[in-house]
Amino acid sequence: MNHINTSRESTDNEGPMPRVPKRQRLNDMAYANGSTLAALSHDKYTVGWICALSIEMSAAVAMLDEIHQGLPRADEDTNTYTLGRIAAHNVAIACLPSGYYGNNNAAAVATNMRRTFPSMRFCLMVGIGGGAPGQADIRLGDVVVSEGVMQYDLGKSLSEGRFTRTGIMNRPPQELLTAVANLRARHRIEASRIPSILSEMLERHPTMSQSVYRNSLQDRLFDSTYDHVQSTDVPTDDCELCDISRLEDRSPRDSPNPKIHYGTIASANQVMKQVKTRDELAHELGVLCFEMEGSGVMDGFAGLVIRGICDYSDSHKNKQWQEVAATVAAAYAKELLLVIPAAVCTAAPVVAIPSVDLDRQQTLLRSLEFEQINARRSNIKPKYSTTCRWLLSHPDYLDWQDPKQAVKHHGFLWIRGGPGTGKSTIMNFAYKEAMTHKDVVVISFFFNARGESLERSTQGMYRSLLFQLLNTLPNLLTIFDASEHNKFLDDFYTATLSHQNPVWQIIVLQDLLRGALTNLGQIPLAIFVDALDECSSDQVEELVEYFEALGEDAEQNGLRLNICFSSRYYPYIDIQYGLKIKLEAQGGHEEDIAMYIRNKLRIGTSKTAEEIKTGMQAKAKGIFMWVVLVVDILKAEYQDGRIFEVKKRLAALPAELSDLFKEILARDQKNIRDLKLCIQWILFAKRPLKLEEYYFAAVSALSPDELGEWDQNDITTEDMGRFVISSSKGLAETTKSKVKTVQFIHESVREFFLKNAMHELWPNLAAADFETVSHSQLQQCCYAYFNFCVVFKAEACLSFAEKIPTASSDEAKELRSAVSGKFPFLEYATRHLFHHADIAASSIPQHDFLSFCSLEAWILLDNLFEMFKIRRHTPTTSLLHILAERNLAKLIKEALHLDSGIDVYGGRYHYPLFAALANSNHDAVKALLQTPTSPQEDDAFARLDYGSNFKVKYDQTPLLWAAARGYDVVVKLLLDKGSDIKAEDKHNRTPLSHAVWHGHDATVRLLLQHSCDAWKFDRLPLLYAVKRGNEPITRLLIEAGANIEVSPTDGMTSLLHASEAGHENIIQLLLEKGANVEARSRGRTGSSPLMFAASNGKENAVRLLLKAGVDIHAKDLRGKTSLIRAVESGREAIVRLLLTEGADIEAKDKRGQTSLIHAVESGRKAIVRLLLTEGADIEAKDDGGRTPLTHATTMGQNAIVRLLLAEGADILAKDNEGQTSLDYVGDSIHDDVLLLLHQKVGHITATDCQCRTPQTCAVEHEQLDIVRLLP
Template identity: 30%
Template structure:
């Protein structure tokens, strides 16, 4: 993958509707011709399909694969990791919820408006554990189709967002309700067609719209949705999800669909619902009984007084009970049972204060504790146990850094270090998907930043005992405790006044220290990955942490990186893990920062005097790199500091404005145009203007914007002017608008004038309009005249219209006459019409005569009609000399038989081309079929440029035709 999303090539080679062509020498010429004939027909993915339809079995396999691809496009790393990481209920607990009247009324839908059950509770009350238990209970029933989503504030971005919820729910529903595929596959197919495989991401608005419109239509059975921890997404998203669920419920009621929703959250933020059933966990007596059972099962000493005191002091907070039980058990295990009551009395009742007490008690290495908390809080992704272990060493004792020796630093050592440093507030959890350890998608925040998960054909995998394990806080309330009310800087006053920026600065230092360790060699990075666990993270996220730390200054880091040796070292590792397209392609520091969307660092570096317009692979300038990744803030910084929109040299032929248009980002386009970007530019494919691409995109707002910014309707490009592009698009309203704007109707492009492009898209009404507006009927294009183009593509109505308007029936173009093109396309009715109107039957063109055109494409009916109308069966000319040679080389046995029957000279010489002979095949053929044939003569003569039909059959290894020619008396 390149750092920029590769656009689809407009010159994809295609075959005509009917011509099924093969043969090495002929194929070479025809593929070139076809590429030229259709260079703009293909542009916009208008390829013309050919060949036989797949069998029913093959078609079923293709459809099944498309469904699988569609469903997989919704999946993402750890789509259900939170569900699997929630601890199961303690034995004998939580069963009471199924006996509650409000649960039964909700589950059984005894009232129409009781579709929402809202379970509320304070942080740490055990809501997620209960929700998982409800989910598992409902799965044992057959009443509902069930889909569940467990928000996870400690997980990756999608795990915390409505988009992740929508993708997960639809992913699950597709498995249970096949009708959803009927509605989703057309959307999926359009995205694949427009953007290619993996070149796009689902968006929240489109999935919301899909749910609201299609769930009431497609759901054949009652539906039950379970949404846990809604409060673990942003406050803005909380209300958005609530409104979505309310709308979905209303639509279900209108459609007569049974929809039950079970939702859990904290009491805050405030969420608005019209009607719901409410269960407040800490107020339920049975919840208190569950706490009593937990204490009884887990407290090592049986003391009813202590047990009751724990229950009373807990206020229904299960996590508080778990932490206090651990503290008391430790006192007992340390041989101090007499202190248990004292410790219980000293333990704060508020959960946050318990965290603070834990962190401050016996903390001989506060610096390491703060660092591990910073790693879990501010790392750009979840870290593995080994990664966090070596990050701690890099940040506290960088001189001790070295290659990991697992015999010395065992996995048990790593676990104990993490538990000790974090005081038990951090835990190691198994990630369900291996790819959680890396960003497996090619998009981050919707932009292409593909990480190499495959090198030399082998998938990147972790090789340690901790494979698929990550480090997280034991509960989301730990994160809340640290980031709210300045708790982190209370633990470490040196973090004032910017604890977040200073934390990122420290992580940046950890990354840089790790990359600069002496034992880390540059030669074979792949071989070193398992021995240097923090290498991938440090290489990839050094700059990201520096960006977040600019409030505390990063001039020193950039000064260090200006040292060529240092930057080359960092760049070597960085470019290995972040795929910028061409392996080893040099990126200067400014381009790297722009490509990584780091506007603050870009600004600092430019202020320090770096060449803002320096160019290099693979993106061009820093501004172009920023445009490629749609980093508006970086673009603003660069433009404000004087970056040139159009570079001195254009490495890949694409202007900055064209790159912006590719991204369909109106804000960036407007910004560049207002800063003076040229509306006419050269892109590397067709040299078109911005208006051309706006027209082909079909975006009316974009067209209006470009015209409003001063684009000229008659700006020329290989495709022609804007009118040609609109005609090729087939948009009659747009054509009329451009004509009103003064567009020249006869401005020429590669396919002639605007009429030629209207013919290409097959629009009769549009062709009539342009003819009325003065379009010349015989303006030639690369295929031929408009009549020849219409004949080639089988457009009978347009052929009749053009003949009526005076089109030259024998007009010769690069690809031949209209009759020749009709024959090549296999369009019998059009060929007959052209002959009836006076077309010359033996005219010579690119393919030779019309008969040769029909023969080489294998259209027997057309060839037979031409012969019956008087076509010369032995006419010479064209690519292969005569019709028989063309049919032989392209393995058209039926046409060969027809031509021989009609008197074709079997021994006439024509073009063979350079071709190899498979001696073993023809030796076997000679021995079994014709022992008198001389293999040596056959082999020698078949490698000449010119020869007879039998020599051509031998050269191209067409065994059946070879036998036929021998049977008909062909001379060897």
């Protein structure tokens, strides 16, 4: 294979070639795996790298060892940067705007780069160039490095056609020249690293192999006197027609590796193709290479130009070598940077921030696209002959294209015309004309009222425009990463990955488009939006305001934005700035119509014929559609040469389009049933029908006995196309888009039928009933085809019933394709059967249909055609669930007559009501609850949780859900519908418990009114009311008969809960109702109401309970009284109250501990002092014989030890083990307290039961400071 050798150098650099040490892969492919990218400050970027072409930019980025996070640009900088690192250098890479070339544009990019990165040391201009073969043996794929750059087209013209150059030789800075000399010297000693750098690049980016391998490329240099031979048919860049005998005879090189040449590079604002000029400059200036941007960069920036040779600067241009040349030049630039020392600067901390997620960008980009995104424009018939060209010379059109006039019109051109005047045709012409300008980005949207919803909405327009722009300029995808709507975009991305089909918000699309336009810089953008009248008027008004703001911003910021709208005269929306063209008033438009009539109405050139043509143009009043239709009518009339009849026929034809349509239909009464069905399907289909769908939909009604599998050899698409024309009397057509659909030939036809045409054509059909009757007809077509497939073709359609492949699997796609291939109308019939039935149900009963339609078969087929697993139905899904999910309110009402229960479980959302709520289906909610419309109920329904706000637990029934949220209207309706008031969730909570817990008084009252003993169904409601401190609900429940002594397994009665929480009003209420004041909780403590209140510091509750006669001396399971509980909890006020009320101060618990001992153990000094004041025994002992002082020393309670000693506590009191307080001294006792203990001993020689003195105790406890202090 002939490619760049990765193990040997060129003939200039023979010998073994060292490999570049392996560097870390591009952030370990950070783009792909979502790792983090480094973020540096602007001043850390010291090397600029400028490219002119996208292929040069790709090569440059591929050289980076590491990619960095993007940074904000300076205010006036319009460049787009890729930032990264090569070796020790931080590099900023920028590319000239698409379609912009030359020194001036390169200079602008370099200047902007300096604005944003003020620490730039130098700049590299790297890319492709044309070689100047001569003294140097330059070959394609070689590299030329500038020792100087000369702009050879800069100068002045003298007399006699002479031209003198005034451009000076720009030389690279010393820093770069010394680096070039260093590298050049190395190459004399060792091989260039270029092959190794390319090899490493391929490891990171294997898709760039075409940029390295040369096996299919030919390097041909023709004789300088021989020009390229161009094909007269199709212009090409190859030399297939060139005489190969005129090739220069050059000896082959020993190595395929590139040679590196050093010398002068010539720069100009045009491509060098003149061999004579090339050779003259090469001889005069020693030029090795020609290019177009180097001089612009070096005029204001210290720089070096590096060019890979892709052609020989002659007429034999060769684009095949451009990628190879760009890549090898980039590789040399990298090798050069490897030998340049890094800039000396203080290291900045690298901040780890989330990396650019290319997967996220691409997913969001793809989500903008939709199937019919270009359908309308692709279906516009081509302009006739040379029509429309008058627009190009129209003064307003020329002003619109002139940037200097933008201040007057803000880039706006609005073409208006009546129905059928040809607005879309001329817009399509203008769009295609703009597309021929390579330096302009052109995007468009053609509204289509006959298309799917996105084709006739601003959401579809914004999505389409944004998709086209980002697809054309991928660099703009960064708007997804720096948007104020990041939360929405993150959620949208996540939802898309999980196949949830999220919906774009208009405001997000508008802001993204505005952000993309702001980042365009000086790249011109033209936007064409056709048929604004085919979008709803409220949306159009907002659209125009948005684009007006864009135009104003563009004009103020110097952006090149052109916007062209077209519409009818209504709805009339004016703009402050802009140019307007009224189509019918244009002489060029009238000339187009005249030319069409002359060329299409071939009735001779007699005087009568010319009168007919003139009269026809006058009668048309600028409406091209009228002319097209009338030409066909008059041509048919002229078939027998009766020119006088043609004139009479023209006179009889109506001038209005709608009347002309009526005339066409009235003259042909054949197959009127076909026509009626055609109109119904095109007007009222849920979406435009595909050609095959339309055909079999019609057969389902016109000839159901003929239904069968589609044999494409028997019934061709050509047959179907002819049926479209015949059934519509020529007023419908098959679109030319990728997915061929059936539509009316013009929007005016659709409007004609939507008005009173149907009633006029069929007088017995009331206009008000036409839509309902039509949907009934379409439902019958769908049901007939569905039944045919299910009943008569069960084996073919339902053989997969045992297992349907995973929705997104290849097997499922193949199965869907196979079934649709045999039964083209089955998908539409299945998926929209209920839709048509629902609309028909407004006046035509659907009971029989709902009763006999096989739900099991429908679920099976709908699951087959569903591409997302999450949207498939479970086999147990109820009919109501499906109808609720689709917001089919009328069918819901009919289905409820068949089965009144709405609590049937099953389906994705478990219950029909939840399906309606989760999908924001307000009408379905009302239908399920069977409520008449009233302002109060409408307001209540509007406050329900819909869509993303709807949350429900899987174990909740609708009544449980509604009660928990206090939706009283819903609760009442559900109760009236028979919802189970005893239903429980997994925690055994009923609707009443939920309503009580959430404090919905009215809901509780409603539930109790419905069933006064609702509290009997679980034991929780009263306890919940008490725990939440809700006295009104507590009173409600008690008055309804709730048992105030009921308790769950923990024995906690209502009074115990109220006492624990200190709910005084509820305690008072419960006491009045006779609650047991001595009730005890179960478990470890066995607490009474007084104990709970005392422990928790609920003083008023304690008073209430004492007043009720509670036993103040009662003990819990641990033997603790209410006084002890208050003491250990530090409730001083309650301790004082209980002592006042006669609590036993010396009462002991099961460990023999008194209140004083508990106070000491708990460190409650104030309470210890209070108890001592009230006469507590300071020497009281517990079951172990330990006194309060012993406990204090053991617990390290220094302050309490001092207090007890001051009150005369006996230090030498011995416990059951014979030990004193000194033996229990803890590590946390302070030295001064310890000394105090020893000094308080009355007899210093006293001993304990083990005959230890205070001194020996101190020594034993290693209290050396105390030993020194004791005598």
